Amino acid sequence: MPTGNPRAAVTPGRWLAVKRLAALIGAGALLAATYWSLRLGYADLVYARGTEEAAETAVRLAPACAAYLEAAAKGREGLELAREALPTSSKLLIKLGLLSESEGDLAAAERYLLRAASVDRGYLPRWTLANFYFRQNRMDEFWKWGRQAGDMAYSDQSALFDLYWRTGARPEEILARGIPDRPQILAQYLNYLLLRDRIAEAEPVGERLLEAATRDSLPLLVSYSNHLLRTGRFRIALDVWNRLCMRGILPYQPLDPPQGRIITNGDFRWHPLAAGFDWRIQQIEGVSIGLSGPSGPLRIAFSGKQPEHCLLLEQILPVAQGSTYRLDFRTRRAEPSGGAGLIWRVWDYEGARVLAERSIGTEIKEEQNQSFVFTAPAGDPAVRLRLEYHRPLGQPRTEATIYISAVLGSPEISGGR
Template sequence: MNKARTPEEMRAASAIDPLNDLHLIRLAQKLEDDGQPSLEAWRQAITVNPRRDLSLTQAAIAAELSGSTPEAEHLLLQAEQYNHLWLPRWSLANFYARHNQASQTFRWAREAMLRSYADPSALFLLCRNSGASNADLLQSIIPPTPAARGAFVYFLVRQKEPDSLELAAAAYLKSAQISGTRPIEKVETVAAAITALIAADQPDPAWRLWTLLDSAHLLPYAAGTAAQPLVNPDLRPPLRPPAFDWQIPAVAGVETLRGVPDNGIKFTFSGTQPEFAELLAQNLYLRAANEWTLAFEYETRGFSQPKAGLRWKLGGADAVQDLVLTEDWQPASITWNVPPASGLRRLSLEIVRVNGQPRVEGELRLRALQFRAGGAK
């Protein structure tokens, strides 16, 4: 038998099989596709099967469009009564938002969050468009579960709204600690908030969240101190997102290998790398001092050019130190003077093509990194 394709054929199929509501559902959908009234078809489908949430929610939309608002509300409440999952609750939140009933919008948004199985960003936006602040969302709408609070952290990161990130990330970590969430999930979620705060030049809340991770014993190394702010000096695998940890960009023509040497890192340059590249970087939270020293050990191998174009740089400071080529391990240090006010400074290792010579080939190895307040010792 050919499948019914026109409204008339669908009505005929429904008459032959009157206990099958799918014929009436397809009829209602066909009428909507054709721009015709569909409410009566949805009502008939509900008469046959009054528990199908699809029919109830779609009938509610048709009723609302036809001006029958009380019927639409009744149908949505009936759908939620039979099905306590996401769709009926999300539909109710949207319905009350369209009719400017904020308290009911927030109530059903919270209920929907309890059954959320995907990204709830649309729900957060719905609540905010209905007048809820980010604080309102955290305090009375978003359930106190790691999944819900974590989703809100990532929502704020994507929306580039740093002002509420500290509160959201701290609330997430509290619920995650209670629930036994995997450590990697805790670190990744809070690190995403910290990274966003660093990008927004808000070091104080970023550092407070960093110390929360440390006090929760979630960092694989010391968090850093005011006198020695360098994080992960042994260059262990950095966090993702990095937060206050190292950033090791992928650079075309450069091979990077951590752990060679022990507690260090090796860079191999093929001669095809860009004219300028950042090889290694960390955002440092500098406080209460105006003189800072980076000490390290290094060696270079295989360079045929007289200069490598390798240098350390500290954001906002004038001094730049080019590394002198050496086939043996050598200690080195560089001291910078910076304004004493607290703030973020980006420490970076760069390679720059030296004027008058081609891009270099060879290896650089680093180890024993320290960054401390005061001059070189």
């Protein structure tokens, strides 16, 4: 009489056969999965070679992979077949557009490329359209798609900027029509111009970048300030520097030459940038120069093997032409004696003429204050403050450690020294 339990009707032999069959099916599935995993992995390895033959081999190994199909498709027939499988592939549409252009069918080329831009909101279709319209000398469309490409770009855009300059457009037109107000692209374009020494053209770009500057912009904007100083654009360099200070991107007080504020980082609280209006520490064999702690003072250690004459430290000072300034400096020595040969000098900006100088005293070990005055020459909106070492005649090279805790500037009051 039936029991109603299906398992009860199965003999032990049949049950064992079912278990073995299930195990075989599982093993087969595992083997199949392993096979396809290895096959797909090998296809990816082959595809990574980056050649047409590699892409074709990868398609044969993994015909359902869109990336392989896009890369392997060539010729109109092959591209159209691939597009049937991938109707919204922007890469295939771009290939078809460029192929149509090469065949002289410009209307079809434009349709394909515009379709690629409509299905893909990324960079490549817009960059391709900008190039297409550039080749066709359709400048309004060129600027439209070039700007859209720049608006979403993060990698190096030198090729796009090169294309802009090849149009023969004026720099202000390039900036207005081709450069979006994104800090990333403004920074790239400013760097592009600086590398090509187009400093005048860089000024309005730097102005726009300053309005949106962040701490990430600091290295580039300080480099920009250096270029401005190098080419004699002192007023703009000072404006860039002060705006960075006022926004807290630089940790210094803004400079104001008419009020006597001409020294940057005078207490050496911050590690010098070696750029702009900050200190430039020189690398001299036999001399170690650096901050003695997290916030100063500056330590200069002479080994006795330094050159007989060398520049140790320099800062560009903005000045009001014809004004007289007082410079105060505070130093101490680590040893009871030594340190002879250290001289503060103010040079004209070109470094052709010494305007004033003062030797650092070596008589006492304790901290000492010294000062001297100089008058800014007419026609020079900046001068150079330098700390130099010159071995005194008849004396050995100094072996000493000097600490400089402050360098201050102020307007000279009548009767001061």
